[in-house]
Amino acid sequence: MHRHSSIRLAVVISVMGLTTAALAASADDFKAAYAKAEAAENQAGALKNQWSTTEGALKAAKKAADAGNFGEAVKHAEEAEALANASVAQAKEQATAWKNAVVR
């Protein structure tokens, strides 16, 4: 009986551990991830090449954070950062690549 309850306790603790890990993303984690995403999006803005999906991911991140779901919020912020970086890469590559499309 003693072993049974300790196994049960171990299961409960490990389940809690999993949930806690997901919840472990804190408000600070979100702020950091969002700041990175925003910085990348501002870079894209300076190049006049932002994607609407980046904006959508940023909004989703904010919304999740406002609801206290920091794990989800960080996920969205990371996606936004990746999209923003891709849009910056696109703008930089296109700055020379466009010339090859010109009708001659």
Added chain:
Amino acid sequence: MRRAVLLALALICLAAPPVSAADSANPKADFKAFRNYFTKRFPKVPLKDFVNGPYSMNADLRKQWVAIDAFPPYQFALDKGKQMFTTPFKNGKTYGDCFPNKGIGVRQNYPYFDAKSGEVITLDVALNQCRQANGEEPLDYTKDDMAALTAYMAYTSRGKPFDIKIPNDPRALAAYQKGEEYFYTRRGQLNFSCASCHVQSPGDHIRTEVLAPAMGIVAALPIYRSEWGGMGTTSRRFITCNAQVRAVPLKAEDELYRDVEYYLSYMSNGLPISGPGARP
């Protein structure tokens, strides 16, 4: 995350081969090349018909357009535009006082490069400048009243060939170049440029729409689009195109938008104004 990484890799793989040596702009040569490209690709389309966009590319669409042209859907906007144009401002002046030839039959000269401001001025911008100079509030650039006014002005120019000038001014040439660059630059998460659809694929379908050729594409503006259930200006079209490729649009009449309108209009020199237009 993975999707974005894959897209980034795809973009890198599209990396350009060495750029051509001819980097300085030559609008006259560009114009010739542009015209040859479209006339060679569509030898059966009469030159002037390119201004009819998808109708020059698809016979069935054309039939429907001819039928509906007895009562063009832009008729109500046109009537409103005429009424607006002929109604004086609160100070007694009219739109005609701001334009050459009283604003009648001048649409084909826009956009033009304004030496004083060093910027491209489109017809829509000129209209708002006229309003503000006469103590009136500027109009929203994308639809409604602005579309009605420009519909009327286009109508008075129907049939007149585009006559866009690039003066001997390095700033004008730079504006033309920026417009050309914008037109061919891929943008948005879907990675399309204006050219992807309107140079590479005119006459083809994108979803249910038939794509118009870039040559003459601005001649029919402003347009009544069935999709919008109403009128839209050049600004509205540029903004929605951007949104459709998942790019965040610029503000209406942003300098870049005016530059690309300048470029496209110059490329349509000699082709007749067909606006206001009706499109699916």
Added chain:
Amino acid sequence: MASTIRLRAVASGDTTEVQALVQHPMDSGFVKSAQGNLIPPHYIEVVEFEHAGKPVFTAYWGPAVSKDPYIKFSFKGAQKGDDLTVSWIDNKGATDSLVGKIQ
């Protein structure tokens, strides 16, 4: 107030081809405004074309018909110079009508 109806009727032999464009918002009642409120239904319920006192075409419309509807149809028994009357009534009880000449 200007008419909401544009009419064109052309006789060719015994057949008259009619085209008409009616200006009307034809709000279905299912669309939300920019503020998020439902735009109330406002659409034409009946549109009728009459020649020599008899209806030659009657349409019962509803929310499925789009803004500024366009109609095209043909009928027999009229000739050039005859009058053709178009009239409509919407779900708010508003009406409009127009008399045009067959060309």
